[in-house]
Amino acid sequence: xxxxRIGLGGIAVVLLMLVLVVSLASCGSGTTTTTAATTAxxxxxxxxxxxxxxxxxxGGETSTTVAVAPTKTATLLIGGSMPLSGPASVAxxxxxxxxxxxxxxxxxxxxxxxxxxxxTLKFTAEDSKGTTDGATTAATKLVLQDNAxxxxxxxxxxxxAAIYAVSGKxxxxxxxxxxxxxxxxxxxxxxxxxxxxxxLDSVPPxxxxxxxxxKYLVENYPNAKKVAVAAISFSDYDAYKDLYTKNWGPLGLTxxxxxxxxATTSDxxxxxxxxxxxxxxxxxxxxxxxxxxxxxxxxxxxxxFTGPIFYCTPxxxxxxxxxxxxxxxxxxxxxxxxxxxxxxxxxxxIADLKAKYGKDFTTDCLVGYGQILLxxxxxxxxxxxxxxxxxxxxxxxxxxxxxxxxxGPAYVSGxxxxxxxxxxxxxxxxxxxxxxxAEFVRMNDITVP
Numbered sequence: 001x002x003x004x005r006i007g008l009g010g011i012a013v014v015l016l017m018l019v020l021v022v023s024l025a026s027c028g029s030g031t032t033t034t035t036a037a038t039t040a041x042x043x044x045x046x047x048x049x050x051x052x053x054x055x056x057x058x059g060g061e062t063s064t065t066v067a068v069a070p071t072k073t074a075t076l077l078i079g080g081s082m083p084l085s086g087p088a089s090v091a092x093x094x095x096x097x098x099x100x101x102x103x104x105x106x107x108x109x110x111x112x113x114x115x116x117x118x119x120t121l122k123f124t125a126e127d128s129k130g131t132t133d134g135a136t137t138a139a140t141k142l143v144l145q146d147n148a149x150x151x152x153x154x155x156x157x158x159x160x161a162a163i164y165a166v167s168g169k170x171x172x173x174x175x176x177x178x179x180x181x182x183x184x185x186x187x188x189x190x191x192x193x194x195x196x197x198x199x200l201d202s203v204p205p206x207x208x209x210x211x212x213x214x215k216y217l218v219e220n221y222p223n224a225k226k227v228a229v230a231a232i233s234f235s236d237y238d239a240y241k242d243l244y245t246k247n248w249g250p251l252g253l254t255x256x257x258x259x260x261x262x263a264t265t266s267d268x269x270x271x272x273x274x275x276x277x278x279x280x281x282x283x284x285x286x287x288x289x290x291x292x293x294x295x296x297x298x299x300x301x302x303x304x305f306t307g308p309i310f311y312c313t314p315x316x317x318x319x320x321x322x323x324x325x326x327x328x329x330x331x332x333x334x335x336x337x338x339x340x341x342x343x344x345x346x347x348x349x350i351a352d353l354k355a356k357y358g359k360d361f362t363t364d365c366l367v368g369y370g371q372i373l374l375x376x377x378x379x380x381x382x383x384x385x386x387x388x389x390x391x392x393x394x395x396x397x398x399x400x401x402x403x404x405x406x407x408g409p410a411y412v413s414g415x416x417x418x419x420x421x422x423x424x425x426x427x428x429x430x431x432x433x434x435x436x437x438a439e440f441v442r443m444n445d446i447t448v449p
Contacts, residue, residue: 057109057373070118076385077122078103078375079148080368081138081163082155082177084127091155091364095177096125098368099152101356105369106376114383121376128154135159139166149387150379152202152371153177160190164199173198173387175375177367179205182448183418186239192414192422198391201414201423202371204448207243210286210312212428212444213333214248217282221308221329228257228280230271230296231287240286256280261292268295269303276305285311290319297323297330316363317431318438331432331441337363339431339440345370345406370406374424377403395421408443416449423448 080099083092103123106112112119124146126138135154142148143166151167154160155178167174181188182205192199217224229244231237241258248255257278261271275283275296283300285293288311297309297320311332318337320330335342337350349369354361379385381402382393394412398421401409405426414422427443 057105057376070113070116072117074117074119075122076112076119076150076379077124077146077148078372079142079146079151080123080125081128081135081142081151081153081159082125083130083134084125086130088130088155092128092130094362094364095155095368097357098353098365098370099123099125099372100368101353101365102369102372102376104356105352106372112376112380114380114385119385121372124148128159130156130159132158132162135162136166139163143167143170143172148172149385150175150375150390152368152375157181157188157190160199164190164196168196168198171198171387173200173391175371175378176201177371179203179423180207181205182207184208185243192418192420194419197420198387199422200391200394202374204423204425204446206287206313207240208448209333209428209446210244211247212430212446213284213310213312213331214244214251214253215444216331216430216441217308217310218251218253221282224281224308225252226254226256226279226281227284228259228275228278228282229255229284229286230259230261230275230292231285232289232292233260233262237287244284244286261288263289265292265295268292269299272296272299272303276300276303280307282307283309285309287313290315294320294323297327301327314363314367317433320433321436321438326436327433328435329433331430333428334431335363335366335429336431336438336440337361339438342440343406343408343427343443345404345408349406366406374403374405374410397421413448 080096082096083089084096100123103121106121111121124142126141128134128138139151139162142151149172151163151172151174154163157180160176160179164174176199179201183191185207192201229241231240241255245255257275257280259271259274261268283296285296293311293315300309301324308329313333315332315334316337317332317334321327335346346366349366353365353369357365378390378394381397382390384390397403397412400411403410403424405424407427407429410424410426412421412423413425414420425446425448428446429443430441432439432441
């Protein structure tokens, strides 16, 4: 498996396969800090009398307001769990360095001011190794030894459940980085809700975002009614044929084929041949690592399929150009990072990350970067470092613009679906490839009531 081609858009599916089978570097390495959760000292009077109160950056921007200057300083530890070694480490290291760059951004913008105290963020990451056992060990170290009260990570639902089993009992807030399956998916685990008051999702689960790509298909390819779906072969996606039939049927789409492939597949001709046997108008690569997406696009075009091909993961669309010259009519819910028409928050973050990591930048870094900025906003709005208070305030941020994500105005929702407002909803991108050129199309609003 080519590690340079396995990004966050597909790494979650690989991780979940590894978890089921075993139970078990993109942007540098993780940090190992042992700073206590919060340590306060009194600032010199001259500093306190002149320092303005600064709010946490919102989507990459900083706003300074006139307020009583803080008289004390403290550090606030954020703990991260992410695969920093093993098959998932390419994406894991990218997210980790996005976190670190986000921490630097918040601190450079003045940290977080709560009352008379200005907090500098500290960060430490533990290697989950892409396994549930590893995630449990990481969470135990972060929460019980390092005393971190705010935990972020990981990149599979199995690991989310493992982390919260530790963090929830200890009273730490767990801000899930990449939820995959929503409560609408049969058998989904690691879900927020009334029984998990300190488990919050930093983005909607991918299963709620899939509708964006389906709607784009209907709008731009009105004659494409029959869809063949490909997904990696593990139990988490067994329910997706029924899920798509339920959610996409009202759009006039019919699922005519549903084929699976193993995580280690390198020859995608057989699965593509099966997809084409169902006579589809369009192909959806629902869940796949980047080699699978590229492989199916390449095999489909080589076999003469000229219809649209789309995907439902946050994969960088420009990577699909590896399927061949002049690839066209491919689109999905990822970004085209070099497009000048991206939202300003994304452009600012990409510029910052490229300045730090150069050619090693990948769009996976944006996931960690944006999550840190959201967490800083949440703590600032709560005016507290008490996890329960932050979670309580989080649930009230229900108006678009109450939070600012890299993709645009964001808000908190989920009460009707989960019984509590527990996840951040923000715009979802659509990007496409036309005649070999990757381009950002637009942001799309979704709802998770």
